Amino acid sequence: MKLTEFRQQKEIAVQEELGRQIQALAIPAVLKESMNYSLQAGGKRIRPILLLAVLEEKGVQHPDALKVACAIEMIHTYSLIHDDLPSMDNDDLRRGQPTNHKVYGEAAAILAGDALLTYSFGLIARLETVPAEDRLRLIDLLSTAAGAEGMVGGQVLDMEGEERKLSLEELEQVHQMKTGALLTYSIVAGAVLAGCPPGEIPVYAAFGRHLGLAFQIQDDILDVTGSSAELGKTAGKDAASDKSTYPGLLTLPKAQEKLVHHAEAAKTALQKLPGDHLLLEQLTDLIVHRTS
Amino acid sequence: MKLTEFRQQKEIAVQEELGRQIQALAIPAVLKESMNYSLQAGGKRIRPILLLAVLEEKGVQHPDALKVACAIEMIHTYSLIHDDLPSMDNDDLRRGQPTNHKVYGEAAAILAGDALLTYSFGLIARLETVPAEDRLRLIDLLSTAAGAEGMVGGQVLDMEGEERKLSLEELEQVHQMKTGALLTYSIVAGAVLAGCPPGEIPVYAAFGRHLGLAFQIQDDILDVTGSSAELGKTAGKDAASDKSTYPGLLTLPKAQEKLVHHAEAAKTALQKLPGDHLLLEQLTDLIVHRTS
Numbered sequence: 001m002k003l004t005e006f007r008q009q010k011e012i013a014v015q016e017e018l019g020r021q022i023q024a025l026a027i028p029a030v031l032k033e034s035m036n037y038s039l040q041a042g043g044k045r046i047r048p049i050l051l052l053a054v055l056e057e058k059g060v061q062h063p064d065a066l067k068v069a070c071a072i073e074m075i076h077t078y079s080l081i082h083d084d085l086p087s088m089d090n091d092d093l094r095r096g097q098p099t100n101h102k103v104y105g106e107a108a109a110i111l112a113g114d115a116l117l118t119y120s121f122g123l124i125a126r127l128e129t130v131p132a133e134d135r136l137r138l139i140d141l142l143s144t145a146a147g148a149e150g151m152v153g154g155q156v157l158d159m160e161g162e163e164r165k166l167s168l169e170e171l172e173q174v175h176q177m178k179t180g181a182l183l184t185y186s187i188v189a190g191a192v193l194a195g196c197p198p199g200e201i202p203v204y205a206a207f208g209r210h211l212g213l214a215f216q217i218q219d220d221i222l223d224v225t226g227s228s229a230e231l232g233k234t235a236g237k238d239a240a241s242d243k244s245t246y247p248g249l250l251t252l253p254k255a256q257e258k259l260v261h262h263a264e265a266a267k268t269a270l271q272k273l274p275g276d277h278l279l280l281e282q283l284t285d286l287i288v289h290r291t292s
Numbered sequence: 293m294k295l296t297e298f299r300q301q302k303e304i305a306v307q308e309e310l311g312r313q314i315q316a317l318a319i320p321a322v323l324k325e326s327m328n329y330s331l332q333a334g335g336k337r338i339r340p341i342l343l344l345a346v347l348e349e350k351g352v353q354h355p356d357a358l359k360v361a362c363a364i365e366m367i368h369t370y371s372l373i374h375d376d377l378p379s380m381d382n383d384d385l386r387r388g389q390p391t392n393h394k395v396y397g398e399a400a401a402i403l404a405g406d407a408l409l410t411y412s413f414g415l416i417a418r419l420e421t422v423p424a425e426d427r428l429r430l431i432d433l434l435s436t437a438a439g440a441e442g443m444v445g446g447q448v449l450d451m452e453g454e455e456r457k458l459s460l461e462e463l464e465q466v467h468q469m470k471t472g473a474l475l476t477y478s479i480v481a482g483a484v485l486a487g488c489p490p491g492e493i494p495v496y497a498a499f500g501r502h503l504g505l506a507f508q509i510q511d512d513i514l515d516v517t518g519s520s521a522e523l524g525k526t527a528g529k530d531a532a533s534d535k536s537t538y539p540g541l542l543t544l545p546k547a548q549e550k551l552v553h554h555a556e557a558a559k560t561a562l563q564k565l566p567g568d569h570l571l572l573e574q575l576t577d578l579i580v581h582r583t584s
Contacts, residue, residue, distance in 0.1 A: 027440040028448045035440070082406060087398035106379035110402065111448055114374060115440035117406065121413040122435025125428045132424035136417045139431060143414025148319040148327070148407035156320045156403055 003282040006056065007049055014048045015040065017070045021123065027115075034104040034112035038077050041095050046215075046287070047072045047186040053279045054190025054204065062193050064127040068138065071120035072186050075146050078116040079182075081109050083155060093234060117146070134192055145185035154178025166244035172213065174244075179219075180212030187211070203272045207280070210266035215287050217259040220245035224252060226291060263288045295574040298348065299341055302361075306340045307332065309362045313415065319407075326396040326404035330369050333387050338507075338579070339364045339478040345571045346482025346496065354485050356419040360430065363412035364478050367438050370408040371474075373401050375447060385526060409438070422485065430481055437477035446470025458536035464505065466536075471511070472504030479503070495564050499572070502558035507579050509551040512537040516544060518583060555580045 018039045022032060048069030055065050084091040084099040085106060091099050101109035124130075124138050144150055154177030161174055187208040191201055223238045224247050238245045246255035266284050270277040310331045314324060340361030347357050376383040376391040377398060383391050393401035416422075416430050436442055446469030453466055479500040483493055515530045516539050530537045538547035558576050562569040 025440055027445045028452070030452070031440055031445060031448045082402055085399075085402065087402065107377075107451060108448070110374055110377065110379065111444050113406075114370075114409065115444045117409060118435055118439035118444060122432050122439065125431040125435065132428055135428055136424055139417040140414050143410050143417065147410035147414065148317055148323055152403050152407045152410060153319045153323060156323045156400070159399060160320070160322070 003279060003286065006053070006279060007045075010049050010052050011045050013066055014045050014069060014073060015042075017066050018073060021067075021070060021074075021119070025119075030104065030108055031112060031115060034100060034108045035116055037103060038081050038094075038100045038112065039074065039116075041097055043077075043095055044290075045073060046283075047076055047183060050183065050186045050208075050211075050280075050283065051190040051193075053283055054187055055194050057275060057277055057279055058194040058196070060194045062129070064129045065190070065193050067123055067127055068130075068189055068193060069186075071123045071142070072182065072189065074116040074120040074123075075142070075151075076182060078113040079146075079151055079155070081113040081116075085109060088155070088159065091234065130193065138189055138192060141185055141188065145181040150177050150181035151179075154181070161244045162241055166249070168249055171244050171246065171249060175213060175216040176209065179216045180209055183212040183215060184208030200273055203269055207266050207269040210262045210269065211284055211287060214259055214262040214266060214284070217246045217255055217262065218288060218290060220247055221252065221255055221259065222291070259288060295571060295578065298345070298571060302341050302344050303337050305358055306337050306361060306365060307334075309358050310365060313359075313362060313366075313411070317411075322396065322400055323404060323407060326392060326400045327408055329395060330373050330386075330392050330404065331366065331408075333389055335369075335387055336582075337365060338575075339368055339475060342475065342478045342500075342503075342572075342575060343482040343485075345575055346479055347486050349567060349569055349571055350486040350488070352486045354421070356421045357482070357485050359415055359419055360422075360481055360485060361478075363415045363434070364474065364481065366408040366412040366415075367434070367443075368474060370405040371438075371443055371447070373405040373408075377401060380447070380451065383526065426484055430484060433477055433480065437473040442469050442473030443471075446473070453536045454533055458541070460541050463536050463538065463541060467505060467508040468501065471508045472501055475504040475507060476500030492565055495561055499558050499561040502554045502561065503576055503579060506551055506554040506558060506576070509538045509547055509554065510580060510582060512539055513544065513547055513551065514583070551580060 019036070022036050022039065025032060051069045051072065052065060055062055080094060081100045083089050084094055085101055092102055093099065099109075100112060104112070121139055121142070124135055124142070127135060130138070146152065154174055157170075157174045158178050161171070166174065184205055185208075187204050188201060191204040196204070220238065223235060223245065226235050239248065246258060250258065263284050267281055270280055311328070314328050314331065317324060343361045343364065344357060347354055372386060373392045375381050376386055377393055384394055385391065391401075392404060396404070413431055413434070416427055416434070419427055422430070438444065446466055449462075449466045450470050453463070458466065476497055477500075479496050480493060483496040488496070512530065515527060515537065518527050531540065538550060542550065555576050559573055562572055
């Protein structure tokens with residue numbers, strides 16, 4: 001399947017499944033609205049699409065893969081809601097729309113994030129088509145990728161990085177934790193659901209690590225070269241806040257070299273796996289060349 | 293075993309296990325400190341003690357029950373950290389000490405809460421002495437009890453209740469979701485870990501529901517009759533903020549009647565279970581007669 005068609009199909013499927021999951025909850029109206037607002041604000045759904053692409057390439061039609069993909073998207077969405085808060089990155093715009101707390105207030109935004117995070121683990125626990133041991137593994141890995149040793153810890157380091165200049169090594173660690181861990185998880189979760197042999201999982205993880213770094217370097221680059229309109233968020237924010245970034249530490253051309261390096265390393269990892277990987281290669285190119 | 297001795301033993305065990313869990317994490321120093329600060333601030337550890345009391349009464353020595361108890365305490369602690377935030381209940385004191393955000397700032401407090409919540413699910417997922425299906429059930433139930441349909445939803449309703457007068461039925465629903473769901477979960481989790489037959493679980497849940505309501509009614513009563521020094525938090529806050537409470541809706545004597553009713557109903561539920569329930573009965577009395 002061509003990437004464009006695949007993405008269009010899966011974006012719709014993810015959007016619909018997210019809607020179904022929240023709709024089914026018997027919860028206070030304002031909480032449901034606030035959760036839905038951020039889930040339905042769109043975005044590229046990169047994490048769900050990576051997970052689903054792994055299954056597609058393996059030729060596996062898994063009845064519950066979409067739900068795992070949505071659990072990851074819920075966690076990603078909660079992290080955006082909390083990161084945007086005034087006491088964190090203080091962002092008014094996200095994907096071109098007012099951030100959650102701008103619409104529902106800080107309390108509802110914090111609670112919507114908490115609710116999405118909490119829900120995602122139960123969603124995976126209930127997937128009866130996935131063997132019990134695999135569900136537990138998915139939950140264990142997700143908790144690590146999203147938690148203090150992963151995404152949450154990365155956000156702490158990221159905020160510390162606004163107060164002092166990081167070394168390149170430290171910056172890479174921040175990115176690895178803040179963005180890389182959940183991106184890598186998406187790919188590994190796809191491999192687990194596809195029933196890949198244990199030896200292939202570390203290769204998928206290596207692909208994910210390079211892809212995650214490429215993704216984040218491009219994010220840093222776009223903050224310098226992109227416009228707010230294209231990005232749907234305030235451009236130039238990193239430089240204005242003196243934040244440590246790849247272009248800031250390395251210069252823009254060297255950051256671009258680093259981006260290409262990690263994209264190539266990601267593709268090289270794929271070659272160690274059986275079968276063809278056209279979708280994942282195209283997704284890698286897309287992440288490198290994206291303009292928003 | 294006498295209740296006092298049981299509680300002292302278990303409080304220490306919980307405190308130590310919480311310390312071990314956090315100590316083992318490779319995470320940013322400020323995040324570790326902030327998580328530890330609230331976990332080690334003490335409190336009554338009612339939820340862990342309820343879980344462990346169920347096992348004690350069943351005569352079951354479970355190697356991983358303490359870890360499940362700590363997972364619940366982490367979720368309880370995260371909820372306190374987030375509830376205390378300026379945009380929520382805006383509390384400066386908790387258990388007689390400055391609240392997390394007063395010490396570490398709002399961003400670190402939000403992230404410490406997120407990290408505790410996220411960690412708790414992974415902790416349960418990794419408990420190899422618990423059968424896989426039971427771990428999944430514990431995660432599923434915890435996600436529901438702590439999430440939008442339970443604790444988080446209850447906090448949303450509780451905040452709405454500050455803006456308008458609730459009916460007694462609505463107030464009971466708020467309490468059931470905000471406090472009752474996680475308290476009930478603690479008891480049910482104990483019963484699951486003890487390997488209770490399926491028919492007993494709803495009886496434990498009924499005990500938990502009445503106990504949870506008794507707990508919360510006493511909380512409302514203490515806000516009227518207690519002192520800030522005893523409570524370790526600001527007394528009289530409910531009345532000052534015009535919040536719907538049992539004494540406010542019913543008068544103080546009728547709230548006390550209601551408290552006794554639920555405590556008795558909790559004990560009646562216990563009589564439907566085999567064996568004696570001295571510990572759980574004593575714990576019920578303790579919750580009713582507590583002064584903080």
